Structure formats: structure tokens, C-alpha cells
Amino acid sequence: MKTFQTVRGKLSGQILLWVLLAMSTTVYGQQSPITISGTITESGSGMPVAGASVFIENTSFGAVSDFDGNYSLNAQLENKDYTLIASYLGFTTQRITISITGDDLEKDIVLAEDLLSLDEVVVTGTGTGANRRSLGNAVASVKSKDLTNNGATQVDQAIAGKVSGALVQQNSGDPAGGISIRLRGASTISGSSDPLYIVDGIIISNSSNELIDLGGNSQNRLADLNPNDIDKIEIIKGAAAAAIYGSRASNGVVQIFTKKGKSGEPKFTFMTNVRLNELRKKIDYNTVPLAWEVATDRNNLATVEVERYDLQDAIFDTGFGLENYFSVNGGNEKTSYFLSASHLDNEGIVQNTDFKRYGFKANLTQKAFDWLDITGGFNYVRSISNDVPNGGINSAYGAITGFLFSDNSIDPTPDESGVYPVTSPLVARTNPMEAVDRFDFNQKTNRVITSIA
Template sequence: MKKMYLLHSAYLLRLLCLLLGSCLTLHAQNVRVSGTVTSASDNSALVGISVLVKGTNNGTTSNATGEYAINAPSGGTLVFSFVGFEKQEIQVNNQSVINVVLKEDNQQLNEVVVTALGVKREKKQLGYTVSEIAGAKMAATNELSPISALQGRIPGVQIDQGAGGLMGNTKILIRGNSTLGVNNQPIFVVDGVILDNDVYDGSSGPRDFGNSLKNLNMEDFESVSVLKGSAAAALYGTRAINGVILITTKKGAQRKGLGVSVSQTFNMQKPYRGPDFQNEYGGGTVGAFFTDTRDPNYKPDESWTTKVFPTNAQGQPYIDRQMNRELENWGPRFNNQQVVDYDGKMTTYQAYPNNYLDAFQTGKGSLTNVAIDGGNERSTFRFSYNRVDSRGINFKNNLGKNAFNLRATQNLNKFLVADVTADYTTTEGTNPPSLSLNNYIWTFPRNYDTQYWMQRQNYIGYKGGLRNVSDVNEPNLVPGADHWFNIFENNYSQREQMVRGRLALTATVTDWLKLQIEGNFNNLYTKSEIKELGQGVNFTGGRYALGHSTKQTNFMKWLAIFNKSITKDLDFNGYVGGESQQYSLSFNNAETVGGLSYPGNFFLANSVQSQKSEGGIKTRRSYKSLYASADFAWRDQLFLQTTWRGDWSSALTYSNGSGNNFYNYPSASLSWILRSRSILLCLTGSVMES
């Protein structure tokens, strides 16, 4: 029995060594693979491409420059995929660099997409790239911004989330920057109505209330098309130099009775990670190495010493209050010492590793959408109501939105169709976070207990207002008390009303000719308020500001659309049109000066000194344009597209009416589809003459 036991033990030992050696061998076979993913059509970098180790959950995505990196078995297989492109599998074969070129999915070439000016084309006819996504997929993200909803869904598009809270701007770039200007973002066109995609530049203060895109309701989107490249967007002129995102909204359908759709979604957001901080040392000075004011109660022989406490008159060590200087974590190592805190009370000297995340809350949001539609053989309609209630992860950052949309179509006779859209949205946003310096990096040390110091009694001075470090009777000398005072005692709000209307008439003249005439407007009315409580004794001081702005856009367009077969091998389609647009931005702002006569009462007449006011027309411009397109298809495989647009801009006109205010943009593109394989040759050009 003893011999049998020894034999079994030796066998198990050899088996354990064999398994351990196998594990080490398998681990050694993993290699770090990196490379770049590009498009076969134009060699551009593809963003958001899924890279997955086949048969596992190990994956990553390509970044803004198309680059990726992943750990994979040397004998494994990488799978590259994205919507609209052919999936590609590549064996690793112990390679450390694998560059991949993805082709567009040929099965999608016969799909019809919406292109410039809302004209529908088959994908195979285009010599440029158009990516399309269903509106339902965007609505399912429950995002407030349509830009955020595009994240990871369109190749070649880079999206960066802003830091402005719920309503802050989200930046979108199509194939990188195209100019040296501040705004390199594409324009948005909703059913022919052009919306400005403004960026936050800090000129209106440190708080970002976003642009008018947040007023859109993604539940109303039927489809979204992204036009990439100059040839794709040439018919929109200089406004589309950075690309175009076309949005087509839903309309009613012929049915018996009424169709009712109700959706309700909820979401929660919780910050899970902040900057990486050290948690070994707390607040304290670096001694004579630093030029800022040093606490006078360090011992005379410690002028060049770090990691020590200053001491008070009773000989008690206390935490350096860092008055009149920025963060210095040169205090002693944390060891649960008993010391005097900033407010004169004894406390345990320790790190608070989560003090940064404690400065945020759990965000919550709900979105309710109700839609009713119906129609018969002559008319259709769709009406929707959308309600958004959201609370951000930043304290007091809230957003409420009510959106109403109506779209109706009517066959006036057998030749003429009317399409009418009316849209009204109200949005109210409050207290987006200040985009100034981060106090947790510049002021608060690692021993700062956020949950304690953010309480009102711990940041308000004993005489009211903000605690005064120069007052010898002030018991609370905590650094950065103004941070919580500004968050909880001040209020910043912006209320927007967006009114959008559109009327389009389409006449079918012959089986190859249609005429369209369209008029639309888009008005945005904004009211902003600033209420700042005084920080002086008994809350003296303070500020109240009130501002209004009106942005108005009026647009008229006519279009003749041709679609005719010249011979059995040669087809022609195109259009000729023109448009006129007027844009104006007016404003008026007023604010108190010298503080408020009655603290905590916010109205303009409460100004200590004469209030300051300004207003007028900030911007006014107009465009008049002509454009044309001629597209030829030979045997349904060779496609030539040419466009031309000419603009007359008031920005280039002198006050006496003189000036050369005309410039134009020709473009051409060619695509060739051979034996179901896509060989795309894209020749594009852009010319400006003024």
C-alpha cells in the first residue's frame, strides 16, 4: 500500500508539472499585436472598428487614427468588423504588426440612401462615402445629444464627449480637422432645415449650456446620413466644408385606424474613476523650496524640512491650512495621527482615497415618448410628444425638455403633394459644471474629507457669506470653501424655445420631371439668468444678470429634378435649383453692478450702482445660391456625378452694395462597379472664386 501511494504521488507530481509547463507555454505564446485599419475606398483611417480574438471575449476598437493594439495568441485569429464593411479574419501567425484594409459590403450597394438636398440615391451610384444609420438605433441609446448617439456607429467619425454636464457640447469630426478654425464640425440638416452646430469657446463664461442640437428628439428620426468628403457636401456650400449630417424625420403611414406608440426609458450614471492620486502623504509645505506664503508656525529649524506638521500655541500639531497658495501634499505620511483639523477640532490624519468621486452624485434620467400616426391613400399625419427629465452627476445640474412634433402630407391632386412639418421644443438647463481649474488637483489635499466639508455649515463663515481667512476670529480655515459655496449657493440657468416650421410642395410634371418648392424657418429664443449670492459678511455683495437672445433663420428653395433614360445603356438624372437664406442674431444683456442692495434678492433694480446693459444685432447675413447636378449611369456599373454651386454672400458686400461677393464650388466623382466587386475611383475638386 505504501508503494502504491508513492507511485500515485509521483504520478500526480509529474502531472502537476506538466500542467504548469503547459500554462507557462500558453502564456508565452501570447503576442502584442498592433496596426492600422483603413478604408479600401479612400485609404482613410477607420474609427471604432471592432477587433476581436476569435472564440473569446477579448477585444478592442480602433482609435481616431485607425490604430489598435491587442494581446492575442500567436496562433489565434483576429476578426475585424463594422457595420457597412465586410468582416475580415486574419491569422496572427506570431506577427506583431497587422495592418488591415476593409472593403465596403457589396450587398449594401443597392441600398437607397439620402444624399445632399434630401435627394435619394442608390449607394452604388455614389463616388463618395455616405454612411446611414436608422433613427431607432440612435433613440435606443437614450442619449440627450444626437452626436453622442452616433458614438462608435459611423466609421471615420471622431466623437469627443464634452465636460459641460448634461447639456454640454459634444464634439464631432469627420475625417479630422479640415481648417485651422475653431469649429471643424459638420452642419446638421433636419428635413432641409439647417441647424448650426456651434462649439463652446469659453466666450460666454466657464459654463457650457450646449447648442440647439439638444432640442432635437431622436424618437422622431427615421434615418441619419453622414456625408463625407467635399464631393458629398459640395451642394451645401461653405457651410458644409466640414461635412453634413442629414436627418430625415418620420411621417405617418396609410393604415386602418390610428397607430399609437408609447416608450419609456430610464437610465442611471455613476462616476467610477477619477485621476490617479497618491494616498501616502497629506497637506503640507515643501519648505523654502517653494516661493508661496508658508505657514508661520513651522519650527524655525524646519524651514527646509518636509513631512512635518506646524504646531499651535498649545503645542498641538495641526494640518497645514495652505492659505493663499495652491495644493502641496508635502505633509507627513498618513499614520492615523491625532491632529487639529482646519476647523480647530481634533481629527484623525488619514487619506480619503475617494474624495474626488465623493464630489459627484448618481445621475438619473427618464425619457417618455408618445406618438400617434395615421393616414389614407390621400393624406398621412404623425404627432409626437417627448418629455425628458435628467439629473446629472454634478450637483444641481438638471435638464428638462418638452418637445412637440407634427408632420402631415396631403395629395392635393394627382400631380401635387404637400408636406408640412411643425416643431416646438422648450428646454431648461440649470447649473452646468464650471470648466475652470479642478480644485482636487490645485487646492484640496489627500486628507480632504469631501462629504464633511461640502456641508453648508462647514463652508459658510461664522458671520455669513464665505469664511474669511484674514479674520482672526474665523474658526474654520478650510481651503477651497468657495468651491462648495459657488456650487450650492449660486444658480445658473438657461431656457430655450425652438420653433421650426417647413412647407414643401412637390409637383410631378412628367414621368421624368418633378418640381419642388420649399420654405422653412428655424427660430431659437434663449433666456439666461445668473444668480450669485454675496460672499461678504451677512451675504453682502452678489450679482444678478439677465440675458435674452433671438436667432432667426428663414430659407426658401426651388428644385427641378430630372430622371430619364437617354438610351438603353445610358441613364441620366440630376437637378437644378436655387435658394435664399437670411440669418440674424440679436441680443440684450443686463446685470447688477457693485453687489445687491438686499442680499439674496435677485432682480435688476436691486443693483447697488447703476445696472449695466447692452444689446443690439450681433450678426446678420444672407445668402443667395444656384446649384445643379448631372449624374450619368452607363450599364448600371459606371457612374459619373458632377455638381456645381454658386453663392452670393452678404458678408462680401460693402455697405454701398459694391464688392465681388460671388464664389462657386464645382465637384466631380466617378465610381465603377465590376463583377460585384467594388472598385471605387473618386476624383473630387473644389474651387473658390471671389
């Protein structure tokens, strides 16, 4: 019986081997040996591009163009659609969909220069590309994937920790609160040390004019830009940036390039994020159940029993956020487009604070002639925020300032008539619970950014 089982096992293994060979032969029989060839030229001049890499995505078949720009690759492929990729240093990578039918295929490829993405070449205010080594400035680049994979809701937040020498500080815990970027340190005592911001070649203002002082809680108008719509950011930190862009660039330049359409079938992207905002750590507060009988009398050392309150519970809370993003891009060799719509609703860690942003972006590129490309961009953003002032040295009202100067032996809750008690009898400051519950500060901004190139 044991011998029979051994022979049976050998027979079963041989039968399985023959079945697998037959299946592999069948699969191989469905593949067709074809030749894909063509010429790779440069957009505009029509000059051949030598040394360009051409390969079929997700396969091992590829080739390199010769001195005349010609390429030819032999492949064993099934009869279906594939993606042909052509790339070369200094040019935009082209992704072309091809259909394999068993016959040889000729496909000419045109590569467009992409000076913005080169490590050696950057775009300056002169309108032409410049070599990094000859520019004399420190230039840093941040790609799209680095901006969106970190949970940031604003562009300036997304830059934090990604550029050497750039100090990014958040001025408040407000979801739309101000964030300062210092590329070369503080350059003035009373003036602004903010860098110059340029979006698709258009200088934009990052200031936030307010009708009332929010006590150190001014917004950044970079909050109007969605990081998902940005292709890359280039930062010039050198002092010579002022020689290119003028005196306004004495603190550095932040160049923002938004996404544009790419030729090919329409590509849809939908993304939704759920956010949870919590206070990282509470600070220590007075928990001694005793207080001076007369706080202003230094000679009276008598104490009384009191109840201590954690005023941080009256200010901070867990905030939830939801972000939805949808985009579509595509086109052909003549026309390409990029459309996106987004919605952000983000609550802050301070109670009754939130930030809402609704955005729509459209970008259209039309090839009018071989030597002329026309690009038009339109970006509309509506931002709405509910804020609670932080307060400050010169601002008597504010939740944080009120917390710092309050006597936590005083119950901050209002009485039956709705009147909030004074929690800082020695210094005139606001009851922090009153600041959170009653102060109604909000900002609404409608912003349109357009560009034509």
C-alpha cells in the first residue's frame, strides 16, 4: 500500500507538471512578437532627442533612442492596451497608451522641456531657466507627494520640516491661524520678514486684513490654497533673490506651481480624509486646595479652603475634520485640462473654532502652434472661519490670556442670570470660558486667482 501511494504521488506530480506546461504554452501562444518603433523629437524645434529611454510599463521591454532620435524595441505582448513611457533628463516624461493587435506599431513621440523639475535648473524672475550652480542661490524643491501625505490643510503647514533652513512656526492653535515662514531668519524688528509668494508666475499677497484685532491670531491667506492642487514648490533662500525679484524678495521667494493637465485618457482622483485634532499636552496648574484669605494683603498669611478648577477644560476640546477632494485631468497632444473641486471642514482644539474652505480650480493648456503654448488658470476659493481670540500683552480679551491671568479658585461658569464672573481680579483680563462661549469672531474670504501664460 505504501508503494502504491508513492507511485500514485509521482504520477500525480507528473500529471500536474504537464498541465502547468500546457497552460503556460497556451498563455505564451496568446502573445504576439511585435516591433514598436518611432522617432523621438523635441517640442518646438523638432530636433531629435538622442539617448531617451523608452519602455513599456510593467514589462521588461525597452529601448534607447539613437543619435537620430530613432528607437525600436521587440516585445512579446498580449493583444491589449499598454502604456508606453518615454523619458529623458530635462524633459517631461510622456505616457502614451498603445493598443497591441499583433501587428508592428510605429509611434513617434514628442518630448517637451521641463526645466522646473531639474535638480540642476530652476526658474527665476528673468523668465529663463538657470543652472543651480551658476545661480548663486540656495534652492530647495518640495514635490506634490511630500505636500499631501502629511495631513496638512495649508501650504505653509505642508512645508514644515521639508526645507533646510526654513523655520515654520504656528502662531496659534486656531485651525485657520497664522503661520510664519522665515527663510533667512528675522530681518527686521518692526517690518515683515515674510518671503515673497509667487503662484504660477503671479505674485500674491499673504496678508490678512482684519477689522478687529484677534490678539495674535491673524490668518495666512495661503490657507486659501489646497495642497492637493500643487504640483511642486521651489524655495529660493539666497540673498541674491532680491536681485532677481526686487526688494520684495529680500526675505526669500516661495514659488508655487499648481497642477496642469496631461495628455491621455481622463484620469479621475477622489480622496477623503477624516481628521482628529487634540491638545497634545495640558500644562500644570495650581491644585493646592488653599488660597490666601486676602490676596492683596502680604501681611495676612491666613488661608482658606478652596476648590480648584482646570480652566483648560473650559477652553480646549477634541476637534474633528473632514476633507473631500475630486480632480480630473486628461487631454491630447493639442489640448490638456485639469479640473478639481474640494471641501474642507476642520474644527480646532479651541472650542467653537473651525475653518471651512470650498475650492474650484481649472487649468487649460492649448497648443496654438508648434512654438506657442497658451495656458490659462482659474482658481476660486471661499474660506469661512470661526475664531476665538488668543489675547496678548496689549489685548485684554482672549481665551489664552484670560487663562494665564485667572485665579483658578474662582468658578468660571456663569450664574443663573448668565453673567460670567471675573476670574482675574488683580489684572483686567477676560474670563476664558466667556471668551469661548460668547465671543463671536468670524472671517469670510472670497478669493480668485487667475493666470495666463
